[in-house]
Amino acid sequence: MKRLRFYLNLYRAFLRSSLVREMEFRANFWAKVLFNLLWLGFFLATLKIIYRHTEAIAGWREPEALVLAATLYFLDALISTLFYFGLSELPTMVRQGTLDFVLVKPVDSQFWLSLRRVNLDQLGSLVVAVLLGIYALLRLGYMPSLTNILLYMGMIVMGVLMFYSFHFMMMTLSIWLVRVENLWVLSDVFAQIGRFPTDVFDAVLRRIFTYVLPVAFLATIPAKALLGKASGGFLLVAAGWALAFFVAGRLFWQFALKSYTSASS
Amino acid sequence: MLRVLPKIFALLRIYVEDSLAYRASAFIWMLTDVVQCLVMPLVWLSAYHGREAIGGYQPGEMVSYYVVMALVSNFIVSHLMWDLAWEIKEGILSQWLLRPVPIFWMLFARNISWRLLRMVLFVPVALLAGFYYGRMVTLGSMELGALFWLSVLLGHLVSFLVAFALACLAFWLQEVQSVFSLYYAPMLLLSGWVAPIGLMPGWLQALAFLMPFRYTTAVPVEIAVGKLSGEAMWLSMAGQLVWIGLAGLLSWILWRAGIRQYSGVGM
Numbered sequence: 254m255k256r257l258r259f260y261l262n263l264y265r266a267f268l269r270s271s272l273v274r275e276m277e278f279r280a281n282f283w284a285k286v287l288f289n290l291l292w293l294g295f296f297l298a299t300l301k302i303i304y305r306h307t308e309a310i311a312g313w314r315e316p317e318a319l320v321l322a323a324t325l326y327f328l329d330a331l332i333s334t335l336f337y338f339g340l341s342e343l344p345t346m347v348r349q350g351t352l353d354f355v356l357v358k359p360v361d362s363q364f365w366l367s368l369r370r371v372n373l374d375q376l377g378s379l380v381v382a383v384l385l386g387i388y389a390l391l392r393l394g395y396m397p398s399l400t401n402i403l404l405y406m407g408m409i410v411m412g413v414l415m416f417y418s419f420h421f422m423m424m425t426l427s428i429w430l431v432r433v434e435n436l437w438v439l440s441d442v443f444a445q446i447g448r449f450p451t452d453v454f455d456a457v458l459r460r461i462f463t464y465v466l467p468v469a470f471l472a473t474i475p476a477k478a479l480l481g482k483a484s485g486g487f488l489l490v491a492a493g494w495a496l497a498f499f500v501a502g503r504l505f506w507q508f509a510l511k512s513y514t515s516a517s518s
Numbered sequence: 519m520l521r522v523l524p525k526i527f528a529l530l531r532i533y534v535e536d537s538l539a540y541r542a543s544a545f546i547w548m549l550t551d552v553v554q555c556l557v558m559p560l561v562w563l564s565a566y567h568g569r570e571a572i573g574g575y576q577p578g579e580m581v582s583y584y585v586v587m588a589l590v591s592n593f594i595v596s597h598l599m600w601d602l603a604w605e606i607k608e609g610i611l612s613q614w615l616l617r618p619v620p621i622f623w624m625l626f627a628r629n630i631s632w633r634l635l636r637m638v639l640f641v642p643v644a645l646l647a648g649f650y651y652g653r654m655v656t657l658g659s660m661e662l663g664a665l666f667w668l669s670v671l672l673g674h675l676v677s678f679l680v681a682f683a684l685a686c687l688a689f690w691l692q693e694v695q696s697v698f699s700l701y702y703a704p705m706l707l708l709s710g711w712v713a714p715i716g717l718m719p720g721w722l723q724a725l726a727f728l729m730p731f732r733y734t735t736a737v738p739v740e741i742a743v744g745k746l747s748g749e750a751m752w753l754s755m756a757g758q759l760v761w762i763g764l765a766g767l768l769s770w771i772l773w774r775a776g777i778r779q780y781s782g783v784g785m
Contacts, residue, residue, distance in 0.1 A: 284696055295703040298722075302713045306572045307565035433542045442549045446557065453560040 263360065264368060271371040285374040293326055293381065296448070311452035317480060319389035321450060324409070324479075325472040327382035329444070330375045331413055332420075339370030340420055341437050344427035350516030363506055367421065397479050404488055408475035411491035415470060418498035419443055421506065428509040431516070447471040467494050525619050526627060533631035541635070548639050551588040555647050558713070559584045563654065573717040579658030579743050581651045583714055586660070586742045589644045591711060591735045593637040594673045596681040598629045599698055603688035611780065629678055661744050665751070669738040672758035677734040679765035686769065689776030704729070710736030716745065730765060733758045 275282060300322060304315040313321070343366055346352040355362050390397070397405070420440040427436055447468040451459055463469040470491045477483035537544070559581045566577055575583065602625065605611050614621050648657060684701060688694045706712055708722075709731035715723055726732045737754045740746035746754060 281693075284693075288696070288699060291700065291703050295707060298707060299712050302718055303561065303565060305719065306717060307567065309565075309567075310561055311564040430542060432540075433546065435543050435546050438546050438550060442553050445550070445553045449557055449561050453557070453564045455560075 260360075260364060263364075267369050268371050271373060275373045282374045286377040289330070289375070289378045290381065293322075293378075293385075296322060296326075311450055313450045313452065314393075316389045316392040317476070318450070319392070320386060320479060321472050321476040322448075323382050323386035323389060324476045325444070325448060326385065327379060328409060328412055328416070328471060330378035330382055331409070332416055334372050334375040334379070335413070336367045336370075336417055337420065338372050340367050340417075340424055342370075343424040344431075344434065344436055347427045347513075348431055348516060352513070353515050356510070356513075362510075363421070363503060367417070393480075395480065397481065400485075401479055401481050404483075404485055405475050405479040407488050408470065408478055408491050411488070411495040412471045412475060414495040415467060415491075415498050416440070416444065418495070418502035421502045425502075425506050425509045428513050443468060444471060447473060450476075467491075470494060522620070522623060526623050529619065529624055529627035530631060533628045534635070536628075537632045537635045540632075541639075544632075544636055544639055548592070548636065548643065551592060551640060552643055554711070555584055555588040555643070559651065573714070574745070575714060575717070576658060578651075578655040579745075580714075581655055582658040582660060582743050583739060585644050585647045585651070587711060587735060587739045588647075589637065589640055590670050590673070590738055590742075591709075592640045593633045594670060594677050594735050594738070595705075595709070596629050596633065596674070596678045598625060598678070599681045599685035599688075600695075602682070602685035603694050603698070606685070606688040606776075606780070607694075615777075625682070626678065630674070633674065658743055660742055661747075662742060665755075666738055666741050669741055669755055669758065672755065672762065673734045673738050676730055676758055676761045676765060679762060679769050680730055680734075683765055683769040683772055686772035686776050689772075689780060705731050708732060708736075709734050710739060714740070714745070716740075727757075730761045733761045 297319075300315070300318055303310065304318070308314065310318070343352070346355065355365055358365060420437075423436050423439045427433070430436065443466070446462060446466075451462050451469040451473045454462060459469075463474075470487075474483055474487050474491070478487065562572065562580045563577055566572060570576065572580070605614075611621075614624060617624070651657065684698060687697060691697065708715070708726045708729050710726075715726045715732060715736050718726070726736070733754070737746065737758060740754075741751060
């Protein structure tokens with residue numbers, strides 16, 4: 254209990270220092286918002302080009318695909334806010350040997366590495382994602398039930414956890430692959446596969462992307478849950494996956510630290 | 519020109535070895551293209567609903583388009599501005615200015631070695647993709663003649679020179695990385711990487727014709743899948759030459775002006 258209070262206080266300190274940091278670079282804040290909108294526009298343009306020529310892809314009509322896009326955008330903003338940028342500094346720390354300073358701190362190293370940077374400039378994107386989702390639902394003329402909304406929110410939490418653990422594992426690889434600077438691309442590729450409904454894949458790939466490399470749980474299945482097309486059982490599968498990934502990530506990190514030799518010593 | 523040739527070959531040898539040292543990074547970058555090559559054709563294939571063609575593209579041609587696009591964009595599309603801008607900022611440029619080789623050739627050799635490695639790495643993937651899709655659709659016939667390769671080379675020059683001009687902004691701008699990031703969204707859209715330009719709405723097509731991006735990858739890929747031939751093809755290749763001239767001139771002006779006020783931080 255005391256331990257828990259210690260970590261809560263620590264997280265409050267992280268929040269405060271992130272906020273101070275954000276205030277220092279206010280011009281950057283708006284640049285980031287603009288930049289995120291540009292990428293959203295880019296992806297919506299891609300969808301628009303496809304739906305100019307067809308009614309549906311693999312059973313997904315345009316507004317349904319927009320729900321998927323909004324989901325992915327929301328997930329992305331959440332990930333960027335909570336841990337993405339802090340965690341992505343791990344390879345640089347390994348290369349420069351500054352990871353040493355983290356390891357000697359009397360805190361859990363995974364906690365410190367993952368949560369110390371809260372990126373508040375993504376909050377605008379969260380709002381935009383919600384607005385996009387509402388617009389898509391209005392176009393569909395569909396009002397999700399409370400159960401569906403709760404199911405959806407639960408799945409998003411699981412999706413964030415899954416992506417977190419995946420990204421953590423990829424960053425952990427830098428303990429061995431010191432010279433590889435683009436490990437973050439691996440996590441990006443993971444999310445990229447889920448940009449479109451995983452229903453476009455053939456049976457084999459669809460199974461792989463649901464049960465082996467579970468990208469379907471990032472956006473496709475949550476979006477289906479919101480649209481009332483996925484059963485509640487999927488939430489259990491998602492929770493199972495999220496837990497398995499989290500434990501695997503933690504074990505992998507502890508295993509990797511045994512091979513860590515520090516850059517400067 | 520002749521005197522500089524042996525130097526260029528020496529540089530090429532150095533940089534090919536150098537880029538081989540980074541093969542793990544190259545492999546990871548390649549995965550981005552693998553995903554694009556896997557997802558986009560499948561998205562389109564599930565959009566046909568039994569129709570003959572979409573925007574003039576039969577299913578097999580659509581697949582070929584993305585596979586060839588991924589293959590040649592590995593060679594064509596240059597991203598040298600990130601490194602070069604960093605080298606300008608950190609003053610690393612200074613040591614190169616002292617070397618007896620024009621810096622332009624050095625950058626060219628470094629860039630093309632890396633691009634060649636990336637393309638060679640992608641060849642097996644392209645073959646696998648061809649095999650995978652071959653079971654689903656009849657792949658479109660390909661025009662991989664001399665004109666296609668010439669157009670690939672011209673496209674490489676367009677992209678290289680545009681990236682070079684962009685990098686020169688680092689002489690003046692502090693936060694040049696955000697400018698580079700902004701470059702990617704229009705580039706990926708208008709170079710035909712996302713989808714064939716012919717499938718876009720009219721105003722976007724018109725924009726694509728005016729910007730340099732179409733003349734990097736879209737032109738050679740459309741030639742390869744047989745969507746660009748005859749007069750239209752010659753016009754497009756002339757467009758590639760025009761952009762090489764414009765981007766080259768712009769790079770030269772920016773470089774000359776930039777180097778004059780370059781202070782060599784960290785010397």
